[in-house]
Amino acid sequence: MLTYPVVLTQDDNGTLLATCPDLPEVTSYGETAEQAVREARNAIEEAIAARLDAWEPVPEGTDGVIQATLPTLLALKVTLYRILGEQEKTRADLMRLLGWKRTQVDRLFDPNHATQLDQFDAAFAALGKRIDVAQNDLANFLAR
Numbered sequence: 001m002l003t004y005p006v007v008l009t010q011d012d013n014g015t016l017l018a019t020c021p022d023l024p025e026v027t028s029y030g031e032t033a034e035q036a037v038r039e040a041r042n043a044i045e046e047a048i049a050a051r052l053d054a055w056e057p058v059p060e061g062t063d064g065v066i067q068a069t070l071p072t073l074l075a076l077k078v079t080l081y082r083i084l085g086e087q088e089k090t091r092a093d094l095m096r097l098l099g100w101k102r103t104q105v106d107r108l109f110d111p112n113h114a115t116q117l118d119q120f121d122a123a124f125a126a127l128g129k130r131i132d133v134a135q136n137d138l139a140n141f142l143a144r
Contacts, residue, residue, distance in 0.1 A: 002075045005064020006040040008033060020068070022059045023047045041068040048074065049111035052081060076120050076131070077109055083127050097126040 009017045016033060018040035020026035028043040030036030048070070051058050058078050061067075070078065084094060095105045107113040108123055117131075124131055 002061055002070045002078055003067040004044050004061040004070075006037050006044075006066040006068050007064065008036055008066065018043075020044055020047075021064075022062055025050075037066055037068065044068050045070065045074060045111075048078060052077060052109050052111055057085075058082065073115065074111055077111060077115070080120065080123055080127075081109055083124070083129055087127060089127070094123060094126060098122060 004020050004022050007019050007021060009019070011017045011029060015029045015031055016036040018026075018028045018030065018036040020040060020043070023044060025047050026040065026043045028036065028039040030039050048058055050056075058081060084090070091102070091105050091109070094100075094108075095102055098105065104119075105123075108115055108119065120131060
């Protein structure tokens with residue numbers, strides 16, 4: 001899973017400011033630590049979605065005391081996006097490799113589209129990759 005650090009700072013108005021060092025555009029707050037982390041996770045998801053939409057780099061998450069984990073579907077989209085970049089391929093290249101229409105390929109990267117797993121399997125395979133599944137104890141993810 002892709003995780004990003006959340007830093008909580010006591011604000012002067014009694015709330016907790018939540019930021020993410022890896023994504024400077026992420027700033028949120030909450031009345032409690034739990035709420036601040038939940039809001040930060042939502043803001044992280046939105047920041048990454050905006051970067052995917054704009055075809056901008058999505059940084060690797062670094063370590064932190066509090067970690068926000070991306071939802072599985074968004075993590076798959078980010079991973080595929082990074083592989084495409086690493087291989088210096090474009091969406092048009094992926095379209096040709098898969099024999100799909102442009103809209104089908106665009107949906108693979110659309111954070112608001114509920115892409116089916118078989119489509120990810122095909123896209124990863126077209127790039128010489130496969131998806132591995134792992135499970136972890138929920139207690140290890142504070143912001144989940």
